[in-house]
Amino acid sequence: MRNKIPIAVGMLTSVLIIGCIGYKYLLDVSWIDALYMTVITITTVGYREMGDPSPEAKMFTIFIILTSVVIVGYSVSVISEFLLARNSRMARREREKKKYLKSMENHIIVCGYGRNGKQAVAKLQDYKRDFVIVEKNQQVIDDCHIENKHFIRGNANEDEVLHMAEIEKASVLIAALPDDADNLFIVLSARQLNKNLKIISRASEETSYKKLKLAGANNVILPDQIGGQHMASLIVSPDLIEFWDNLSYGGDDGVNLEQVSFEQMFDHNNTCTILDLNLRQKTGCNIIGYKSPDGEYIVNPSPDTAISPGSKIIVVGNAKQIAQLQKSYRILE
Secondary structure (H helix, E strand, O other), rough: OOHHHHHHHHHHHHHHHHHHHHHHHHHOOOHHHHHHHHHHHHHHOOOOOOOOOOHHHHHHHHHHHHHHHHHHHHHHHHHHHHHHHHHHHHHHHHHHHHHHHHHOOEEEEEEEEHHHHHHHHHHHHOOOOOOOEEEEOOOHHHOOOOOOEEEOOOOOOOOOHHOOOOHHHEEEEOOOOOOOOHHHHHHHHHHHHOOOOOEEEOOOOHHHHHHHHHOOEEEEOOOOHHHHHHHHHHHHHHHHHHHHHHHOOOOOEEEEEEEEHHHHHHHOOOOEEHHHHHHHHHOOOEEEEOOOOOOOEEOOOOOOOOOOOOOEEEEOOHHHHHHHHHHHHHOOO
């Protein structure tokens, strides 16, 4: 259909040019009058003619009328079909988006698709997590390679927009707008709409940290502070930091760190120890961290550490070992 549009426009333009040139020399009129004669002839309006047309001018008029009837009819048909198809596609996309959003549960809402928002979404895609992006700039949405169904155009400060993102069923919200005041308002609104929602907010100023925490944010990230600490650490312990970067983010070989809860591994409530789990022998992964049901973190836990309902373990391994872990315990990605 898109290929027919240039053809239709080209045919209409050709008729206009031919008509203007023909009337210019057959009637000996100005270019404006020639255009006027061409337009009233093509549209069959039938206003007064310019001067007294000669037999040649009359034959030329007949030719233009017969030709333009076909061309204009074809062009109107093509353009109408294109507009109807476009509206139909847009309506279908909106229906698909609404259906997709309604089906979502325990998803992540990313407010703002700027630098931090893009990085967050890229990582969510790596982990194959469901997400929705709230962005008010249509140009940003159009320039993005992500499917349109993941986007909601609107201001994340508005409750109506957050409802569209199914915030009641979401598990996490990321407030990644560049302005701290906007993020503060989003956090306040989101906390009111979903008491159990985990909220992670970006902050530019250290003075905003406590305010965002009081507003209901579970975690507040200061990108500039983290960036400065990271650069300083590269000076103090360059090899350690580079190793940690590779370990955390992986590369072509996949993710090297994985968080696994007790509930993901077992369908019972019987406590077992890390020694009983024998994870190294079964999958090749090593347990480097443990989080108790009370929220206490233990680095490099001992073999007799009890893994109980509500607890989590942090494991490290290469891509094949992580895949074996997920296969052995039927962990969904």
